[in-house]
Amino acid sequence: MAAPAVKAAGGWPILALSLRSGVRRLPGLTQVRWSRYGPEYKDPRIDKEYYRKPLAELTEEEKYEQELRKTQLIKAAPAAKTSSVFEDPVISKFTNMMMKGGNKVLARSLMMQTLEAVKRKQFEKYHAASAEEQATIERNPYVIFHQALQNCEPVIGLVPILRGGHFYQVPVPLADRRRRFLAMKWMIKECREKKHRRMLMPEKLSHELLEAFHNQGPVIKKKHDMHKMAEANRALAHYRWW
Amino acid sequence: TMLRRMTRLLSGARQLDPGRFLHRGSPAPQSLDAHLDDQRPRAVSCTSEDDPVKTFNEACLMVRKPALELLHYLKNTNFAHPAVRYVLYGEKGTGKTLSLCHVVHFCAKQDWLILHIPDAHLWVKNCRGLLQSSYNKQRFDQPVEASIWLKNFKTANERFLSQIKVQEKYVWNKRESTEKGSPLGAVVEQGLTRVRNATDAVGIVLKELKNQSCLGAFHLLVAVDGVNALWGRTSLKREDKSLIAPEELALVCSLRKMVRNDWHGGAIVLTLSQTGSLFKPRKAYLPQELLGKEGFDALDPFIPILVSNYNPKEFESCIQYYLENKWLQHEKAHTEEGKKELLFLSDANPGQLERLCAYL
Numbered sequence: 293m294a295a296p297a298v299k300a301a302g303g304w305p306i307l308a309l310s311l312r313s314g315v316r317r318l319p320g321l322t323q324v325r326w327s328r329y330g331p332e333y334k335d336p337r338i339d340k341e342y343y344r345k346p347l348a349e350l351t352e353e354e355k356y357e358q359e360l361r362k363t364q365l366i367k368a369a370p371a372a373k374t375s376s377v378f379e380d381p382v383i384s385k386f387t388n389m390m391m392k393g394g395n396k397v398l399a400r401s402l403m404m405q406t407l408e409a410v411k412r413k414q415f416e417k418y419h420a421a422s423a424e425e426q427a428t429i430e431r432n433p434y435v436i437f438h439q440a441l442q443n444c445e446p447v448i449g450l451v452p453i454l455r456g457g458h459f460y461q462v463p464v465p466l467a468d469r470r471r472r473f474l475a476m477k478w479m480i481k482e483c484r485e486k487k488h489r490r491m492l493m494p495e496k497l498s499h500e501l502l503e504a505f506h507n508q509g510p511v512i513k514k515k516h517d518m519h520k521m522a523e524a525n526r527a528l529a530h531y532r533w534w
Numbered sequence: 535t536m537l538r539r540m541t542r543l544l545s546g547a548r549q550l551d552p553g554r555f556l557h558r559g560s561p562a563p564q565s566l567d568a569h570l571d572d573q574r575p576r577a578v579s580c581t582s583e584d585d586p587v588k589t590f591n592e593a594c595l596m597v598r599k600p601a602l603e604l605l606h607y608l609k610n611t612n613f614a615h616p617a618v619r620y621v622l623y624g625e626k627g628t629g630k631t632l633s634l635c636h637v638v639h640f641c642a643k644q645d646w647l648i649l650h651i652p653d654a655h656l657w658v659k660n661c662r663g664l665l666q667s668s669y670n671k672q673r674f675d676q677p678v679e680a681s682i683w684l685k686n687f688k689t690a691n692e693r694f695l696s697q698i699k700v701q702e703k704y705v706w707n708k709r710e711s712t713e714k715g716s717p718l719g720a721v722v723e724q725g726l727t728r729v730r731n732a733t734d735a736v737g738i739v740l741k742e743l744k745n746q747s748c749l750g751a752f753h754l755l756v757a758v759d760g761v762n763a764l765w766g767r768t769s770l771k772r773e774d775k776s777l778i779a780p781e782e783l784a785l786v787c788s789l790r791k792m793v794r795n796d797w798h799g800g801a802i803v804l805t806l807s808q809t810g811s812l813f814k815p816r817k818a819y820l821p822q823e824l825l826g827k828e829g830f831d832a833l834d835p836f837i838p839i840l841v842s843n844y845n846p847k848e849f850e851s852c853i854q855y856y857l858e859n860k861w862l863q864h865e866k867a868h869t870e871e872g873k874k875e876l877l878f879l880s881d882a883n884p885g886q887l888e889r890l891c892a893y894l
Contacts, residue, residue, distance in 0.1 A: 378875065412589060432865075
């Protein structure tokens with residue numbers, strides 16, 4: 293679990309032992325976003341292959357781990373995580389980011405329609421193209437999706453740092469997960485804001501994904517803008533202390 | 535034994551001249567399940583795929599048992615007896631409409647005259663222009679739906695339009711009339727040009743075809759999809775917001791007369807459909823439930839044909855077809871695990887499988 297948010301509140305006592313997550317408990321601060329699980333709970337392992345290995349193939353560590361898990365407390369697996377072969381963590385994350393108001397059904401159906409639209413467009417191009425070009429056209433929507441998001445990830449980002457009463461935009465190397473998050477965020481924002489009123493999200497998203505796959509389009513431009521700003525502000529790089 | 539034949543329509547549209555279809559018939563042995571294909575014909579509104587010709591560059595059909603049964607019956611029809619009614623029924627997404635299309639395609643190849651209504655539900659809901667009929671004051675005309683149907687009828691049966699002659703004189707208005715003995719094409723043209731008379735044109739076409747099929751010049755196939763719309767309720771309202779019963783629609787009346795088995799020289803193939811039906815529960819699929827008492831009595835006696843989900847073999851061959859055409863792009867879809875999962879998720883339902891494979 294990530295560090296839970298801690299809010300300053302007047303003298304609210306920390307409740308029963310099982311409610312804390314074992315991170316900074318300062319006096320006078322209470323946890324706002326916490327999980328009901330204590331630190332003794334382990335994360336579930338949702339992996340069919342892991343459990344299907346016969347006893348002979350297990351290494352010492354794995355045997356020990358399996359024995360341990362028999363008596364340990366394990367958290368409940370989230371409903372969205374399945375042991376299906378077709379599951380993709382990136383697609384799940386993207387779907388969650390597209391979701392509004394907890395409407396996962398709608399978000400998932402939009403995602404599926406987007407993948408279908410991407411597939412159909414690529415099939416049309418495939419049939420219209422000549423034999424040499426057919427070898428280059430990629431028809432797998434998942435490959436296109438992953439490649440497009442990878443192309444949209446910025447390498448370097450800007451962080452506002454307070455110095456002498458002013459906030460300066462300092463160029464900073466980004467962690468992997470921040471980069472992935474930014475790519476997905478830009479993609480969704482672009483598709484939500486810059487589309488025609490009557491155009492549907494799957495259509496626009498599929499168009500943007502295909503453009504990003506070919507390193508064109510507004511999301512790639514945004515990434516380049518971010519890089520240019522970082523380059524322009526490189527004199528401020530000394531303000532970074534980590 | 536089941537004879538499975540491959541039918542590949544390179545042109546894709548059944549409305550074209552039947553002689554242009556490429557027919558590759560090679561009886562495959564019982565154990566081979568790899569030679570079956572799936573078709574989604576163009577003008578049909580049932581399936582979710584937009585245009586199979588665009589995606590696959592071809593349109594194919596899977597030959598299944600209900601369709602084969604029907605074809606067997608049709609081949610052995612006795613044209614001197616009154617027309618037999620066959621009703622295809624089954625749960626949602628099992629392939630009733632496509633079996634109907636298969637039968638229509640077969641009859642088109644055998645040179646029958648095809649009277650195909652793609653979806654009768656479109657005639658009883660969401661109609662914009664409703665006119666009061668000039669022929670019968672109590673009834674209502676639907677110019678839009680009638681003209682669409684006339685256009686499709688014209689493209690489907692071009693050859694017959696000049697051969698069949700009208701047997702009565704029809705007066706449209708003060709200036710226009712169709713003489714006795716003029717070809718049926720003239721009536722269709724009149725309906726297409728004067729949209730106000732389109733419904734009457736449709737009624738005339740149906741009446742003439744019914745009378746003349748007994749003479750034996752051609753075989754008539756009446757194929758209606760969603761026939762339970764004719765006896766259900768409509769969602770159309772008059773100007774004073776009172777509901778219209780289906781009896782008051784001229785198109786529905788003429789179609790009901792067509793579906794009665796008081797003529798001979800052809801066959802009637804019908805399909806029930808819950809998907810477009812009004813005011814019927816989602817789980818209803820039996821003829822008694824969907825047709826109601828009135829419809830069941832009107833259609834009685836008929837031959838019911840159940841269309842069910844895929845067998846393991848049909849399922850396997852469907853997956854093989856998708857894999858051959860590279861429609862299933864996911865890496866894990868080739869594996870045994872993937873196939874088992876698809877079987878579990880779709881429960882061998884053809885419609886559900888199609889929707890699943892669309893994004894995989």
